[in-house]
Amino acid sequence: MGLELAVSDGQAMDDHAARMQSPLAIRGMTVSYGQKPAIFSVDMTVAPGAMTAIIGPNGAGKSTLLKAALGIIAPLAGQTLVFGQPIRRQRHKIAYVPQRASVDWDFPTRVLDVVMMGLFPQLGLLRRVRAPHRAKALACLARVGMESFASRQIGQLSGGQQQRVFLARALAQEAQLYLLDEPFAGVDAATEKAIINVLKSLRDAGKTVVAVHHDLSTVSEYFDHVFMINTRKIAEGPLAEAFTERTLQETYGGRLAGAQMDQIGRALAAR
Amino acid sequence: MIRDALLFQLGYNATLVTLGAMLLGMAAGVGGTFLFLRKRALVSDAISHATLPGVGLAFMVMVAFGGDGRNLIGLLGGAAVSAALGLLGVAWLASRTRLAEDAAIGAVLSVFFGFGVVLLTMIQTMSAGQQAGLEGFLLGSTAGMLRSDAMIIAGAAALTLGLVLALRRPLTLAAFDPGFAASTGLNVARTDLAMMGLVLAVTVVGLKIVGLILIVALLIIPPVTARFWTERTDHVVVLSGVFGGGAAYLGAAFSAALPDLPTGPIIVLVGFAIFAVSLLLAPQRGVLSAVLRHRMFQRRVHLRQGLLALAQGQPIYEPLTLRLLRREGLALPDGVATPAGRARAGKALLDETRWQLVRQDPSFEAAAAHYDGLTPIETVLTVDQLDEIDQRLPQPHEVSRP
Structure with missing residues (x-):
């Protein structure tokens, strides 16, 4: 914080401009469960049109940061700007994919119904679901390779298929900013590939993607920006600047095993 | 009244x-x-x-x-x-x-x-x-x-x-x-x-x-x-x-x-009667249908395993399997296949081999999801897709001796 006092006015102006243009700018976000802060005074300025991985050890506050930014949990302090405006007026520009394990998959609903939920904000309370809405939901399912499952009960799906249905629901929201909480957790290789292809196509269409990610060995293959967190922000920026051995050590402390470090070292070298 | x-x-x-x-x-x-x-x-x-x-x-x-x-x-x-x-x-x-x-x-x-x-x-x-x-x-x-x-x-x-x-x-x-x-x-x-x-x-x-x-x-x-x-x-x-x-x-x-x-207890009892009927008779989630489905499934599994065993010339020990094969006229009491049994066994083995190929190929992922060891593959794949799969079948008559 002391450093910030020393920077010139010009630097502060640049920061301000970056925040106002960022699809997601978080300031001073602090959340505590009980007395111990889960995340403390975290600032984040997501680069537009980029794919950013939020990485950090278990319990570092990765998911908490996303949930607090979206107002799903109430922060102690902190504010979120979406494209320079308070989030409450920008909800329609955001699509959020929660952790798969956060819902009950025996809920009485079919795959297509889940995707239709992405259209609820535009349908409002009473507008009827019509053929174009259904067609749109089916098209979103097709993008994740799940169109032939449209009328299945969601409990019959495998973990990877459930994750793809969640992604299809986010696609139906036609957002500018996609926030995903551990989209690759516990999914099969085919699903991982399908998801990353969809995310890359979103980025290529100018959308911004932010994902909580836990597999360090694929960070440089899948993402172009990282945000590293361990209760506090450790580093943020393009891979080349922020994803270094030093920031990794700082984020994970002594908790990275030697083999993991080697693996990451190779990933860093391949960057 | x-x-x-x-x-x-x-x-x-x-x-x-x-x-x-x-x-x-x-x-x-x-x-x-x-x-x-x-x-x-x-x-x-x-x-x-x-x-x-x-x-x-x-x-x-x-x-x-x-x-x-x-x-x-x-x-x-x-x-x-x-x-x-x-x-x-x-x-x-x-x-x-x-x-x-x-x-x-x-x-x-x-x-x-x-x-x-x-x-x-x-x-x-x-x-x-x-x-x-x-x-x-x-x-x-x-x-x-x-x-x-x-x-x-x-x-x-x-x-x-x-x-x-x-x-x-x-x-x-x-x-x-x-x-x-x-x-x-x-x-x-x-x-x-x-x-x-x-x-x-x-x-x-x-x-x-x-x-x-x-x-x-x-x-x-x-x-x-x-x-x-x-x-x-x-x-x-x-x-x-x-x-x-x-x-x-x-x-x-x-x-x-x-x-x-x-009034209240009567309404509740009527509600319970509807509940009890649903619990027993509902087509998918009802108790009776679950029991029946399980029995049917068990029989199909036994039949399929029996046919595969016949096709590969393996002995059959399970009494239920033998009984089912006999009742369908597919095997004799001593466990030897009848002509009909041999035909069905050959079909079952071909089906299983085709499924193996489909499940190995990621491009058939949607079809492979239907695999349960029982579904005939032609109900899932088109004729063209079957042809494509059959090209990859092992061709026993082309194996040359060393």
């Missing part, structure tokens, strides 16, 4: 009561669905028991001001206020203390109910001369119900039903995926509160007909029954309304024809 009641022939008042009960049953079934889906069904128990002190206090206040203590609007108003206090008590205990919601429900329910019983006893001793008739609120009673009472109940039930249907999308979203719901800007806490408020309205409206002890059944049994029949939220909502309305209509009609029977 019962036939007359079912056909609304018992006169205007009884007909009105039956119709009111039916509307109430529909509102309870539809509103209870979202409570059930949100896994908060027991909250309704706390709400209903918390109505009792409100009924007693409202009676006392109305008598103290020289009015008629039995005025239904006054009594229901009192019930609503104390139920709301009970609901807030549960919410406060669950969110601000370390008590879990079930413990909070138990505490609030018993304290409010105990207080209510004390008040009712006091009222009985006070008004020894006149009948207060408040016991009717415990188990429901349509006997001696005024025409205006029935109109109030019917109107309020219809209004509640309309409100629940109007809010079905946010209620569904909050029940299935509260995190996603919040990310779209939906206020989940307020949605939950609206849901509780609707349940409270159903409870208060239903007090006179079903009684506070059993209104819970009308909120919970219909959605649970409906869940047996469908995998879709909107269908659960509609079916639950139909079951709830049907149970209430039948129950109210019975109790109008046989005035000695309390």
